[in-house]
Amino acid sequence: MTVARAVETLLPDYQIIYYGDLARTPYGNKSSEAIIEYSLNNTAFLLEHGARVIIIACNSAASVASDILRQQFNAPIFEVITPAVERAVISSVTGKIGIIGTRATIRSGIYEQKIIQQAPGFRVFSKACPLLVPLVEEGWTDARETKMILRKYLAPLKQKQIDTLVLGCTHYPLLKDLIQYRMGKSRVRLIDSSIEVALTLQKYLSENPEFGKTLQRGSENKYFVSDMTKAAVNTAEKIFGRHMDLKKV
Amino acid sequence: MTVARAVETLLPDYQIIYYGDLARTPYGNKSSEAIIEYSLNNTAFLLEHGARVIIIACNSAASVASDILRQQFNAPIFEVITPAVERAVISSVTGKIGIIGTRATIRSGIYEQKIIQQAPGFRVFSKACPLLVPLVEEGWTDARETKMILRKYLAPLKQKQIDTLVLGCTHYPLLKDLIQYRMGKSRVRLIDSSIEVALTLQKYLSENPEFGKTLQRGSENKYFVSDMTKAAVNTAEKIFGRHMDLKKV
Numbered sequence: 001m002t003v004a005r006a007v008e009t010l011l012p013d014y015q016i017i018y019y020g021d022l023a024r025t026p027y028g029n030k031s032s033e034a035i036i037e038y039s040l041n042n043t044a045f046l047l048e049h050g051a052r053v054i055i056i057a058c059n060s061a062a063s064v065a066s067d068i069l070r071q072q073f074n075a076p077i078f079e080v081i082t083p084a085v086e087r088a089v090i091s092s093v094t095g096k097i098g099i100i101g102t103r104a105t106i107r108s109g110i111y112e113q114k115i116i117q118q119a120p121g122f123r124v125f126s127k128a129c130p131l132l133v134p135l136v137e138e139g140w141t142d143a144r145e146t147k148m149i150l151r152k153y154l155a156p157l158k159q160k161q162i163d164t165l166v167l168g169c170t171h172y173p174l175l176k177d178l179i180q181y182r183m184g185k186s187r188v189r190l191i192d193s194s195i196e197v198a199l200t201l202q203k204y205l206s207e208n209p210e211f212g213k214t215l216q217r218g219s220e221n222k223y224f225v226s227d228m229t230k231a232a233v234n235t236a237e238k239i240f241g242r243h244m245d246l247k248k249v
Numbered sequence: 250m251t252v253a254r255a256v257e258t259l260l261p262d263y264q265i266i267y268y269g270d271l272a273r274t275p276y277g278n279k280s281s282e283a284i285i286e287y288s289l290n291n292t293a294f295l296l297e298h299g300a301r302v303i304i305i306a307c308n309s310a311a312s313v314a315s316d317i318l319r320q321q322f323n324a325p326i327f328e329v330i331t332p333a334v335e336r337a338v339i340s341s342v343t344g345k346i347g348i349i350g351t352r353a354t355i356r357s358g359i360y361e362q363k364i365i366q367q368a369p370g371f372r373v374f375s376k377a378c379p380l381l382v383p384l385v386e387e388g389w390t391d392a393r394e395t396k397m398i399l400r401k402y403l404a405p406l407k408q409k410q411i412d413t414l415v416l417g418c419t420h421y422p423l424l425k426d427l428i429q430y431r432m433g434k435s436r437v438r439l440i441d442s443s444i445e446v447a448l449t450l451q452k453y454l455s456e457n458p459e460f461g462k463t464l465q466r467g468s469e470n471k472y473f474v475s476d477m478t479k480a481a482v483n484t485a486e487k488i489f490g491r492h493m494d495l496k497k498v
Contacts, residue, residue, distance in 0.1 A: 022279070023273070023279060023283045024272070024273050029386065029478065029480060030271070030272060030476050030478065031476050031477055031478050033476075034272045034475075034476045103478075103480065130383065130386070130387050131380070131383055131384065131387055131389075133383075134379065134380055134382075134383040135380065137278065137379070138379050138380055140380075144397075145394060145397050145398050145401065148393075148394050148397060149394050152394065226283075227279050227280050227282075227283045228280055229278065229279065229280050229352075231278060231352065
């Protein structure tokens with residue numbers, strides 16, 4: 001949702017077809033095998049519904065399924081990790097980068113691998129934060145309990161004196177202010193993978209105008225979900241700041 | 250898992266066939282439609298694998314799917330709610346009963362409905378506690394943050410001066426000590442739905458010895474899961490206090 005919101009803001013002319021697999025989320029606590037299977041299903045669904053460019057708008061899925069999706073499908077596939085890595089490497093002065101994400105994302109080691117590939121001297125410190133997704137979904141984005149849990153999760157990263165922190169989960173932008181406060185406003189730069197992937201797609205479309213011309217424009221955006229609850233609608237409306245017409249499929 | 254453990258302890262002679270749908274959990278934040286669909290699948294799986302008695306060992310599933318499962322399948326079907334309700338009604342002196350559970354369970358209103366049916370003068374106070382499942386799954390069963398979150402969730406129930414509190418989710422027995430401490434040891438009696446359903450099954454088998462004789466005995470218990478992660482194995486081993494051989498299907 002945070003990715004769809006960022007794409008909508010940066011590229012308002014293009015049609016968005018969104019699919020949120022709420023019937024099987026959260027992905028972050030599941031095995032790589034399960035996440036890969038779900039990601040294959042979801043991508044097929046989007047292509048069947050007319051998508052021409054795919055964004056894997058979930059770090060857990062991107063971390064374990066990107067390569068397989070690129071092998072299986074022909075459409076250009078973007079994901080939230082590579083753009084965040086590029087921005088983090090440019091942003092860091094001291095070469096000490098922190099990553100926070102779900103268990104699946106951190107277990108994959110993909111951020112370390114990609115950062116070290118681009119900047120061999122850099123040091124990467126990772127921390128799985130499995131409670132942050134449920135805290136966001138509970139709507140506790142400013143609660144005292146959330147602040148305490150963030151303090152616990154972020155303490156080891158703070159101690160390493162990182163200067164850049166990647167929000168390696170698309171739920172975390174909703175906690176951006178609390179995380180920024182905890183890490184120190186002038187000390188640590190936060191990288192929001194939702195915004196970075198939208199910027200990368202914008203750049204791709206401006207560099208490939210012929211391809212961009214073939215994409216649907218001016219049509220209404222479609223927001224599909226595999227399960228519908230009041231809490232999900234509330235979160236969607238908080239992210240988009242307007243009434244959201246989710247369609248259950 | 251807590252239900253399987255209770256059944257294993259009370260009825261060690263009988264074979265247990267367990268199925269944990271970890272690929273799609275948690276159920277508690279999902280819609281009733283999704284939970285019903287999954288419960289139908291899971292019950293069919295257990296019957297295909299030789300189960301003769303079904304226990305719906307999840308309050309979220311029991312609260313929305315029990316009636317439909319009983320219509321669809323012939324086997325005796327037990328669930329975690331009815332036995333907990335009976336025990337709560339017997340246990341309460343003041344007639345003020347609290348219920349904690351997932352969003353799906355609390356939204357269903359099933360505990361209120363069943364308690365009032367049995368004890369029309371009673372008052373029932375419910376509170377959805379969506380963060381407790383992820384806290385248990387994170388292994389924070391004794392963390393300061395968990396205590397704070399429990400304080401917040403339980404405050405309205407404490408204020409109502411309930412004398413009985415139903416742990417309306419099979420994860421909550423792992424937080425029993427913290428919940429008991431928070432509610433006051435001598436003031437509030439906790440009802441553990443996992444233990445109550447195992448006692449009910451034990452009673453049923455002793456009252457129906459002919460049926461009991463037809464059940465498989467002495468065979469090895471089977472623990473199937475639809476997804477396998479290290480965290481799930483850790484939780485299982487914490488509950489059973491031994492090495493657990495989960496089988497992914």
